[in-house]
Amino acid sequence: MKSQSATLLAEVRTFRQNHPEVRYVDLIALDIPGHFYGKRYPVEMLEKVAAGSPLKLPQNAVLLGAQGGLFKIGDYCFHDGDPDANRRLVPGTLKPVSWEAQPLGQMLITSDGTEAPIEFEPREVLAKVLERLHHKGIHPVVAFELEFYLFDKKLDDGLPQFARDPLSDDADDQPTLHIERLSRFSEVLDDMAQTAQAQGIDITVITAELGPGQFEINFGHCDDGLRAADWAALFCRSTRGVALKHGYRASFMAKPYLQFPGSGMHVHVSLYDGAGNNLLAAHQQQPLRHAVAGCLALLAHCMPIFSPNHNAFRRLGGTVNAATRASWGFEDRDACVRIPESDPRNLRIEHRLASADANPYLVLAAILAGLEHGLETRQEPIAPLNEDRNSGADFPLEMLDAVRAMQHQAILRDKLGAEFIDVYCENKRQDHLAFQQEINAREYRWFL
Incomplete structure (x- = not known):
């Protein structure tokens, strides 16, 4: 001390x-x-x-x-x-x-x-999971990827407006993956990256995503799970601040436009032993299959974490690479759990289901709990999407159903803490009910 x-x-x-x-x-x-x-x-x-x-x-x-x-x-x-x-x-x-x-x-x-x-503090929940894994000789290496949208700083009657192209002053309203967008918005993106690096965050790749004004930032792989989640949390804070300074509004909202892709939080996780050997790659990658099976087994019960609000459920299944069933696959972005191509040393899973506005500490804790469960039970996963495009297990697509699925799941209560599960589920239930306590204009148009 x-x-x-x-x-x-x-x-x-x-x-x-x-x-x-x-x-x-x-x-x-x-x-x-x-x-x-x-x-x-x-x-x-x-x-x-x-x-x-x-x-x-x-x-x-x-x-x-x-x-x-x-x-x-x-x-x-x-x-x-x-x-x-x-x-x-x-x-x-x-x-x-x-x-x-x-x-x-x-x-x-x-x-x-x-x-x-505090048993229900998000960082404490993750700290307990990591401590338990370390006692078992399992050492995760983690990298987050976060998608976000840039909007005009001013809202239009409460609705977001497309970001203005700094070169033409036209609205950046076209879906595109073109790298020219990185050049057009380079001033604000460079400031975001430099500011994040000044916060101690290891920023790597910046990508122009498909949605208008949508970008993705990748972080370096980190052998400290708490620090990796700290980076994701701090990046969201600094990015919003830098955007406002440049006349934009940055948002990690899961689905700001119905017609365009939502924003996700993708988490890469590999597991190593004390000697630095990749545990997932051992025995012809059989532990990888067990880990995938564990992730998929708990996925339906973790939906209030991966989709933490009403809007986040809108992202699922709507457009590109957002699944509506628990699935996995090799080099398949339609899967919830993707296995990127890599050498045995870097073999990992990429968990793609969480929305960008999810709590990074809790997302990582839930993923690690699933991996741990799979390694313990040694179950075989369902067929990958590469073998069967219809493979997958259902998960809740509405908050109250998701909360019911989460609250009484015994394995999850054991691995994340019963007190946390009860508090979290009630918080989500009350938030959802509070959200419903407003009649919007569409409701009057339909039923008045």
Whole structure:
């Protein structure tokens, strides 16, 4: 503990020396819907926290709904006195913020690793899964890919407008994979990449996707699953800020246009033993087949994680490469679980089902739980799509059905924690019901 405090204190002091203009630092963490909450600390107070002073925030901040309100979930929120819970600083995440008007810093905080971690905090859920795997001698290497859309900064009566092409000032309203779009939007994309790198995020490939104004960013493979999820979370925050600075609005919304492809979160995962051997490649890749079978077995019960809101379910099966059944395949982007072509050293799965606005900590935790389950049970998977284009198992395509499938699944309750499952399912149920409590114009047109 003393060595960690010394490391944190050195990090804060180095940051103050390198950025004397910064007076405040945002201490931030991801809640259940995937939004950041936290507090803005004077930088001199941050130094005291790094030296060991308590850092406490309300425990129930993790339970916020999609719109920021609190729901009654068991005894939480309205019958527990709204207690504080200890958090800690995440080493290596204190970075300058370049997209705000005033000099600012930010740093991740978490309850995992504290004396009483919050069982339903997303980062803690993932930390427990990773710890269990490490005790079994399994070491994941992870890489996220995130798709997002650029829109005009101004909304039109609440609706998004196509991003304006900086060269022609015309709306970028045509679906295209052309690399010229990267050139036309290079100023904002370069700033996004540089800003992410300044946050310590390993940015690799940038791709123009099929939707108008749609792009994909790939991250480097990381042997620390928590850090890989941190990168995905922090990238979303910085990308939104940089876009606004350039006159755009960046969104990771799963399905902003019905007629164009949605935005996904693709997660590449390989598993290694302590000696660095790829576990999935052993014994003629039989463990790979078991891992795939485990992922598919739990997939239907993880849908509230992979599609965390009403809009995310719109993405499934609508257009390109978005499955409506649990499936797998070699080099097949129609599959939920794709096996990219690679040598045995880099053999991995690519989990393609989650929407871009899903919580990266929970998505990775759910994927790893499926892989672990498969390696334990050693079941054979269904036929890959390469052999049978109709292969696949049904999964829920509506939130309340998905919550029912998740809440009482014994394997998932064991691997992700029963308390987390109960809290998460009720949060999603209440969010969905709250979303329904509004009559829109279409409903009046149809039924008035």
